[in-house]
Amino acid sequence: MASFRPAHRVHRLLPLPLVDRLEGWAVLVLFLGAVDQAQSGFLAPLAFDAGITPASVAVGDFNGDGRLDLAVADFQGDTVSVLLGNGDGTFQPAQYYAAGARPQSVVVGDFNGEGIPDLAVANFGDVSVLLGNGDGSFQDARHYRAEVASRSVAVGDFNGDGHLDLAVTNLDPLLDDSFGTVSVLLNAADWGGGP
Ligand SMILES: [Ca+2]
Numbered sequence: 001m002a003s004f005r006p007a008h009r010v011h012r013l014l015p016l017p018l019v020d021r022l023e024g025w026a027v028l029v030l031f032l033g034a035v036d037q038a039q040s041g042f043l044a045p046l047a048f049d050a051g052i053t054p055a056s057v058a059v060g061d062f063n064g065d066g067r068l069d070l071a072v073a074d075f076q077g078d079t080v081s082v083l084l085g086n087g088d089g090t091f092q093p094a095q096y097y098a099a100g101a102r103p104q105s106v107v108v109g110d111f112n113g114e115g116i117p118d119l120a121v122a123n124f125g126d127v128s129v130l131l132g133n134g135d136g137s138f139q140d141a142r143h144y145r146a147e148v149a150s151r152s153v154a155v156g157d158f159n160g161d162g163h164l165d166l167a168v169t170n171l172d173p174l175l176d177d178s179f180g181t182v183s184v185l186l187n188a189a190d191w192g193g194g195p
């Protein structure tokens with residue numbers, strides 16, 4: 001059974017969310033870059049269904065076709081949805097995967113190191129990891145304790161061992177001693193053969 005090591009605090013920081021939650025939106029809005037010199041800025045947005053309250057979006061090529069795909073954390077749906085890209089700025093209908101309670105943030109990384117992108121999702125009280133299958137689908141979420149309420153998650157190899165780790169912000173509504181922290185979950189590098 002794979003695991004991240006238990007969370008521990010490394011800094012005391014203001015609990016500013018890295019990603020704002022857009023509660024009430026039922027679609028993911030994508031702004032396309034300008035395609036010629038006459039058009040400055042972004043074109044009009046294209047919208048794709050992405051759950052009840054999409055809160056965070058991340059980018060990766062989940063099915064290995066060379067076209068960028070999207071992963072969206074849905075706060076009220078308790079899911080992460082995956083929209084496979086068509087390569088022209090449009091996306092296929094979302095596929096939904098259970099992520100945890102009240103997911104707020106999603107990042108992409110190859111956590112088990114086999115070359116296929118995976119997802120990490122910050123939920124209310126834990127972080128879930130959904131290993132990618134390489135065809136655009138994902139395995140059942142594995143859950144790792146964080147603090148009371150994780151608002152944002154970031155990925156990086158923080159101890160330089162070649163395995164991607166996670167940093168998770170903690171928003172504690174009870175204002176106890178976990179308030180104002182960011183937790184680091186080091187990758188134990190043992191993911192086994194299944195969830
Ligand atoms: Ca793709």
Ligand SMILES: [Ca+2]
Nearest residue numbers: 110112116118
């Ligand atoms: Ca992987």
Ligand SMILES: [Ca+2]
Nearest residue numbers: 157159161163
């Ligand atoms: Ca590491």
